[in-house]
Amino acid sequence: MTILVTGATGNVGRTVVTQLLATGADVRATSRNPETAGLPVDVRAADLENPESFSQALDGVEQVFLFPSPAGAQGFVDLAEAKGVKRIVLLSSQAAAHEYYGDSPMRVMHLLVEQVLEKSSVEWTFLRPGGFATNTLMWAQSIKESGRVHVPYAESNTNSIHEGDIAAVAVKALLEDGHVGKAYELTGPESLTQRRQIELISAATGREIEVVDQQGDEARAALKAQFGAYATDQVIDTMLSFYQDTMGKPADLATGVDEVLGRPGRTFAEWARDHKADFTA
Ligand SMILES: NC(=O)c1ccc[n+]([C@@H]2O[C@H](COP(=O)([O-])OP(=O)(O)OC[C@H]3O[C@@H](n4cnc5c(N)ncnc54)[C@H](OP(=O)(O)O)[C@@H]3O)[C@@H](O)[C@H]2O)c1
Structure with a gap:
C-alpha cells in the first residue's frame, strides 16, 4: 500500500x-x-x-x-x-x-x-x-537583520496552528478508518495577539524584538509589498478585515485537533522553540 x-x-x-x-x-x-x-x-x-x-x-x-x-x-x-x-x-x-x-x-x-x-x-x-504558525516565518528575515519587525494590526488575535498538528491529523485520516466524509476545522489551542507571538519568538530565541505596529493605509501597503502578485486587492481586503475584526476579541478556537488526536494542539510557544533556528540562523 x-x-x-x-x-x-x-x-x-x-x-x-x-x-x-x-x-x-x-x-x-x-x-x-x-x-x-x-x-x-x-x-x-x-x-x-x-x-x-x-x-x-x-x-x-x-x-x-x-x-x-x-x-x-x-x-x-x-x-x-x-x-x-x-x-x-x-x-x-x-x-x-x-x-x-x-x-x-x-x-x-x-x-x-x-x-x-x-x-x-x-x-x-x-x-x-485556520492560520498556520508558519505564517510568522515571514518575520524571520527582518528579525534576523534588524531585531525589528513591522506587523499589520499587531493587537489582532490569531489561533495559529502548528504544522505538526495538521500533519498528525492528516496521518490519522490517511491510515485510520472513521474519518471518511469528515471535515475537520483545525486551530491552535489558544488565542494570541500577533504582538504576543513575537514575545514568544523573542523568548525562544533569547533576542529582543521591536514591534512596529501598522494600521490603515500603511498596513495595506505593507501587505501589498509582502504578498505582491499573489494577493489581489480582494485578498488584501479580506486580510485587513480579518485583522480589524480580531482586534480586542479572542480568536475562535476549533475542536478538530483534540477530537482526532485526543490531545490539545501544540502551543505557539512550543512552535517558536521548534523553529528557533529559523529566526536566528
Ligand atoms: N498559510 C495559512 O495560514 C493557510 C491556512 C489554511 C489553509 N492553507 C492552505 O495551505 C497551503 C499552504 O500549505 P503549505 O504551507 O504546506 O505549503 P507551502 O509551504 O506554501 O508550499 C507550497 C507547496 O505547494 C506545492 N505546489 C504549489 N503549486 C503546485 C502545483 N501546481 N502542483 C503541485 N504542487 C504544487 C509546492 O510543491 P513544489 O514547489 O515542490 O512543486 C509546495 O510543496 C495554502 O496554499 C492553502 O491552500 C494555508
Missing part, C-alpha cells in the same frame, strides 16, 4: 512525509522540482495544474494527501479514481467552512476542490486549518 503525498515540499506536506515514515508506511512524494525536494522518499515530478503528469506517480497508490490546487483538481481526481486510489485527504482551509470569507479566493478555491472530491467515488476527509 503506497501513500502519495503531494505538496510534499511544503510546510505541511513535508511534515506529513516525516510522520508517515515514522509509522512505517510506504511513502511516495511529488514535486514540480524533485531534484531539489530534499525528501527521504521516492519523489516524482508532477504538477497539479497538469493532472496527466501524475500518471506514473499514482501507480499502486491507495491513499493521497492532496495539496489544494483548483486548476486541475477535477482531472487529478478523475485520474486517481481510474488508478484505483481509495482515499484522499485534502489540505483545505477554515475559510471553506465560513461564509465570513464571502467570495474571497481563499474560500472559493478550497471549496472548489472540496466539491470535486464530494462528487467523486473516493473516500475523502477535509482538513480545514
Whole structure:
C-alpha cells in the first residue's frame, strides 16, 4: 500500500512525509522540482495544474494527501479514481467552512476542490486549518537583520496552528478508518495577539524584538509589498478585515485537533522553540 503525498515540499506536506515514515508506511512524494525536494522518499515530478503528469506517480497508490490546487483538481481526481486510489485527504482551509470569507479566493478555491472530491467515488476527509504558525516565518528575515519587525494590526488575535498538528491529523485520516466524509476545522489551542507571538519568538530565541505596529493605509501597503502578485486587492481586503475584526476579541478556537488526536494542539510557544533556528540562523 503506497501513500502519495503531494505538496510534499511544503510546510505541511513535508511534515506529513516525516510522520508517515515514522509509522512505517510506504511513502511516495511529488514535486514540480524533485531534484531539489530534499525528501527521504521516492519523489516524482508532477504538477497539479497538469493532472496527466501524475500518471506514473499514482501507480499502486491507495491513499493521497492532496495539496489544494483548483486548476486541475477535477482531472487529478478523475485520474486517481481510474488508478484505483481509495482515499484522499485534502489540505483545505477554515475559510471553506465560513461564509465570513464571502467570495474571497481563499474560500472559493478550497471549496472548489472540496466539491470535486464530494462528487467523486473516493473516500475523502477535509482538513480545514485556520492560520498556520508558519505564517510568522515571514518575520524571520527582518528579525534576523534588524531585531525589528513591522506587523499589520499587531493587537489582532490569531489561533495559529502548528504544522505538526495538521500533519498528525492528516496521518490519522490517511491510515485510520472513521474519518471518511469528515471535515475537520483545525486551530491552535489558544488565542494570541500577533504582538504576543513575537514575545514568544523573542523568548525562544533569547533576542529582543521591536514591534512596529501598522494600521490603515500603511498596513495595506505593507501587505501589498509582502504578498505582491499573489494577493489581489480582494485578498488584501479580506486580510485587513480579518485583522480589524480580531482586534480586542479572542480568536475562535476549533475542536478538530483534540477530537482526532485526543490531545490539545501544540502551543505557539512550543512552535517558536521548534523553529528557533529559523529566526536566528
Ligand atoms: N498559510 C495559512 O495560514 C493557510 C491556512 C489554511 C489553509 N492553507 C492552505 O495551505 C497551503 C499552504 O500549505 P503549505 O504551507 O504546506 O505549503 P507551502 O509551504 O506554501 O508550499 C507550497 C507547496 O505547494 C506545492 N505546489 C504549489 N503549486 C503546485 C502545483 N501546481 N502542483 C503541485 N504542487 C504544487 C509546492 O510543491 P513544489 O514547489 O515542490 O512543486 C509546495 O510543496 C495554502 O496554499 C492553502 O491552500 C494555508
